[in-house]
Amino acid sequence: MNSRIKYIDSLRWMTVSLLILYHAAMAYNTWGEPNYIFFGAEKPAAAAVSFISPWFMPLMFLLAGVSARSSLQKRGYGAFIRERLLRLGIPFLFGIAVIAPILSYVGDVWHNGYTGGYFGHYGVFFSRFTDLTGYDGGFTLGHFWFLGVLMLISLTACGVIAAGERLPEEKRDRARIVGGIVLAAGAVAAFDWRPFGKQIATYLCVYLLGYYFFSDEGFTARLEKHRCIFGALFLLFSAGNVILFVFAGKYETLNTVCNYGAFAAGIPAIIGFGRRYLDFSGSFSRFAAGISYLFYIVHFPLTVLCQYFLWLAGVGCAVNFLLTLLISYPLTLGLCCVIRKTPYVRILFGMKK
Numbered sequence: 001m002n003s004r005i006k007y008i009d010s011l012r013w014m015t016v017s018l019l020i021l022y023h024a025a026m027a028y029n030t031w032g033e034p035n036y037i038f039f040g041a042e043k044p045a046a047a048a049v050s051f052i053s054p055w056f057m058p059l060m061f062l063l064a065g066v067s068a069r070s071s072l073q074k075r076g077y078g079a080f081i082r083e084r085l086l087r088l089g090i091p092f093l094f095g096i097a098v099i100a101p102i103l104s105y106v107g108d109v110w111h112n113g114y115t116g117g118y119f120g121h122y123g124v125f126f127s128r129f130t131d132l133t134g135y136d137g138g139f140t141l142g143h144f145w146f147l148g149v150l151m152l153i154s155l156t157a158c159g160v161i162a163a164g165e166r167l168p169e170e171k172r173d174r175a176r177i178v179g180g181i182v183l184a185a186g187a188v189a190a191f192d193w194r195p196f197g198k199q200i201a202t203y204l205c206v207y208l209l210g211y212y213f214f215s216d217e218g219f220t221a222r223l224e225k226h227r228c229i230f231g232a233l234f235l236l237f238s239a240g241n242v243i244l245f246v247f248a249g250k251y252e253t254l255n256t257v258c259n260y261g262a263f264a265a266g267i268p269a270i271i272g273f274g275r276r277y278l279d280f281s282g283s284f285s286r287f288a289a290g291i292s293y294l295f296y297i298v299h300f301p302l303t304v305l306c307q308y309f310l311w312l313a314g315v316g317c318a319v320n321f322l323l324t325l326l327i328s329y330p331l332t333l334g335l336c337c338v339i340r341k342t343p344y345v346r347i348l349f350g351m352k353k
Contacts, residue, residue: 005066005215009289010278011270012063016292016299018052020332023303024324025049028317030246034135036107036304039317043246050242054259055266057146058187061203062267064150065210068157077158088151091297091350092144100134100142101125102301106308108137132196143300145198147350153204160208176212183209188264192256206267220275227272234269237261291336294349298339299332306331 027037028045072080105121108114114121114137124137134140141148167175183205190201213219223230240258244251281289288295306328310320339349347353 004070006281006285007274007277007279008063008066009292010280010285011059011274012067013285013288013292013295014278015056015059015063016296017288017329018056019296020299020303020325020328022049022052022056023300024307024321024328027307028321034107034111034133036103036135037110037307037311039307039311039320042317045321046246047242050245051238054238054241054262055270057199058202058206058263059267059270060146061150061153062206062210062214062271064154065157065207066215068154068207069211069215072158072161077162081155081158084151084154087293087350088147088154090348091293092147092151094348095144095147095297096141099297099301100140100144103142103304104134104137104140106304107135110308111135112137143296145196146296149198149200149203153200153207156204157207157211161211180209180213183212188260191260191263214271220271223268223272224275225272227269227276230265230269230272233265234262237265291333291340294336294339294351295332297349298335299328302332302335303328 025045025048026033026035027039028042029035029038029049030041030043030046068080071083075083101122102118104125105114105118108121108124114124116124121137125134125139128136128138130136130138132138132140134142164172164175164179187202187205187209190205191199193199193201237258237260241255241262244255244258303324306324307320310323315323339345340351343353
């Protein structure tokens with residue numbers, strides 16, 4: 001198998017690019033989440049969040065599992081673990097110490113009227129432990145929870161994979177089939193189980209599904225063949241989820257079914273269509289794939305700061321949303337380019353020196 005699967009890289013950077021839209025729209029959610037900035041409930045923006053939410057993070061972990069297969073085969077367990085600890089661990093710690101406090105500061109100013117200086121707020125950040133969202137100005141992992149959980153799941157998966165390799169050869173095919181069924185069922189069953197507010201069990205299951213199945217050309221070829229069926233189900237469940245959750249606000253059981261269905265049908269649909277139409281590698285695609293994790297790290301504070309300063313300038317909510325998108329995307333890409341070309345600073349963001 002090639003060390004890089006082009007459509008997997010394409011799906012990764014395209015998925016990550018949705019985050020600016022997602023986090024900008026969260027400032028208009030209709031379900032009462034305070035966010036770092038909240039402008040008031042707006043159903044169209046909330047609909048965008050509701051459409052993306054069921055499948056976005058599971059897809060990110062599944063893509064990581066697919067990439068882990070070639071990386072593990074190339075490096076071996078020891079080198080793979082070291083690479084994960086460095087590439088994820090360093091930006092995780094740096095992000096909590098330097099970037100997450102920006103989000104918490106804006107949240108404290110917005111919701112509590114904090115009037116102190118930014119650096120003075122570090123004392124608040126590292127002493128106020130509440131719900132860990134940081135919306136109230138307290139300590140938070142921010143979006144760096146993803147790096148921490150991915151690091152833990154990568155290490156846990158190594159143990160599972162190593163145990164599987166100890167099985168006798170004649171038992172591996174049956175174990176793979178049974179394991180796949182268990183993982184798929186577990187991913188769905190644990191979908192609403194959220195210790196610390198995150199679907200950790202689901203993420204582990206889809207990571208392993210990515211490693212064992214979605215990295216297999218034969219398996220993904222079948223998904224490509226049936227992509228239209230999965231795609232139709234995905235759109236049907238997603239439409240139901242958005243309509244029931246955002247616009248109707250009732251029929252909770254049916255809404256839950258649609259939410260689960262959008263996840264369960266969305267993953268194979270996206271992989272199937274990605275394999276069909278995104279298996280390319282142009283200059284921009286290679287660039288975007290190379291900075292996908294860097295984009296993830298820097299996009300959030302830039303998006304929130306953009307919203308905040310536009311609000312200070314008296315920009316109305318609808319225009320604020322549009323301008324935030326128009327400004328945050330090039331600003332994030334520009335900062336990624338600067339960091340990417342700056343020796344040693346690159347290391348803090350998980351890139352090689």
